[in-house]
Amino acid sequence: MSRFFSExxxxxxxxxPGEQPRDMQYLKLNTNESxxxxxxxxxxxxxxxxxxxxxYSDPTAFALRQAxxxxxxxxxxxxxxxxxxxxxxxxxxxxxxDAAHPAVFPDITYGFYPVFARLCGVPYEEIPLREDxxxxxxxxxxxxxxxxxxxxxxxxxxxxxxxxxxERIVRADPDRVIIVDEAYVDFGGESAIKLIxxxxxxxxxxxxxxxxxxAGARLGFAVGQASLIADLETIRYSTNPYNVNRMTLAMGAAxxxxxxxxxxxxxTVAEVRDRTAAEMRSLGFDVTDSSANFLFARHPAVxxxxxxRKLRQRGILVRHFTLPRIRDYNRITxxxxxxMKTFTAAVREILEEST
Ligand SMILES: *Cc1c(COP(=O)(O)O)cnc(C)c1O
Numbered sequence: 001m002s003r004f005f006s007e008x009x010x011x012x013x014x015x016x017p018g019e020q021p022r023d024m025q026y027l028k029l030n031t032n033e034s035x036x037x038x039x040x041x042x043x044x045x046x047x048x049x050x051x052x053x054x055x056y057s058d059p060t061a062f063a064l065r066q067a068x069x070x071x072x073x074x075x076x077x078x079x080x081x082x083x084x085x086x087x088x089x090x091x092x093x094x095x096x097x098d099a100a101h102p103a104v105f106p107d108i109t110y111g112f113y114p115v116f117a118r119l120c121g122v123p124y125e126e127i128p129l130r131e132d133x134x135x136x137x138x139x140x141x142x143x144x145x146x147x148x149x150x151x152x153x154x155x156x157x158x159x160x161x162x163x164x165x166x167e168r169i170v171r172a173d174p175d176r177v178i179i180v181d182e183a184y185v186d187f188g189g190e191s192a193i194k195l196i197x198x199x200x201x202x203x204x205x206x207x208x209x210x211x212x213x214x215a216g217a218r219l220g221f222a223v224g225q226a227s228l229i230a231d232l233e234t235i236r237y238s239t240n241p242y243n244v245n246r247m248t249l250a251m252g253a254a255x256x257x258x259x260x261x262x263x264x265x266x267x268t269v270a271e272v273r274d275r276t277a278a279e280m281r282s283l284g285f286d287v288t289d290s291s292a293n294f295l296f297a298r299h300p301a302v303x304x305x306x307x308x309r310k311l312r313q314r315g316i317l318v319r320h321f322t323l324p325r326i327r328d329y330n331r332i333t334x335x336x337x338x339x340m341k342t343f344t345a346a347v348r349e350i351l352e353e354s355t
Pocket of ligand 1: 032086151
């Protein structure tokens with residue numbers, strides 16, 4: 001830290017992204033990216049748009065918002081486009097949390113939430129999930145006035161909270177905002193977007209990173225009633241009005257035109273996930289019931305960190321967390337059927353060595 005760094009941020013511990021090593025070619029099952037390259041027509045749209053990169057992107061992202069509105073049956077003023085859904089989450093912490101509206105989220109969830117809360121200088125409370133990592137809605141219902149952040153399906157557990165339970169939390173207190181982060185919903189959950197017409201206090205955050213094969217393009221969006229979206233627009237125009245670049249805006253719209261391909265890919269990933277989970281259970285793993293594009297698992301005979309290291313030695317990267325409650329576990333991104341065969345073969349070898 002330099003002596004110039006603002007004291008506001010001196011105590012900040014930044015978010016640590018999953019590793020992107022360059023020392024060798026790994027089988028990357030650690031950052032929940034899509035195993036499929038972007039759709040060719042989507043790449044072509046970016047190439048085309050790059051010829052106009054001397055001009056600023058549309059600060060209203062109108063064409064993309066219109067396409068998203070049509071896709072999700074809302075109106076364009078109910079959609080905001082962002083530079084990755086992390087930006088929408090940051091904006092939501094800025095817009096909807098303060099001393100009177102502290103943030104609340106589970107103890108086991110997306111690791112960026114506490115970082116955003118500290119960055120924004122807002123108080124926050126982490127509510128323990130049940131022993132089996134399911135969420136008890138009563139915990140949130142009995143904390144009125146607090147701004148709720150829920151990843152659904154949750155990360156890194158993959159567990160989906162049924163929409164009726166989400167709705168109970170939203171309905172319990174109309175005077176606070178509920179942010180539902182649906183980064184993984186296309187792999188098995190049910191979206192809360194359909195509840196938006198009834199609830200002015202519901203914001204749904206989505207991303208192209210996982211289910212549309214565009215993590216590197218940095219594109220996300222949020223959907224909510226027009227007044228909530230207007231607040232996020234105030235923050236966006238106060239930080240970076242050209243937050244989404246031209247090529248990415250074009251890719252986002254082109255991807256929606258081929259959303260049948262994205263949906264088929266998600267179905268395939270979900271099938272491979274379920275087959276891999278069954279195989280891991282037969283090898284003795286405890287595997288949570290995942291609705292996402294990853295599995296969360298532990299084995300009684302190998303601790304989480306050893307399994308992570310032994311896989312890494314074999315050229316396979318998974319994500320290990322050091323948080324005490326989950327340090328026995330690893331999070332394994334679901335790749336293609338062939339990649340998962342490589343993964344389970346390596347796991348079998350490791351288990352034979354250790355037992
Ligand atoms: C990956 C992820 C995000 C961030 O996605 P980007 O759109 O790439 O910024 C947000 N929330 C959760 C729970 C995620 O896993």
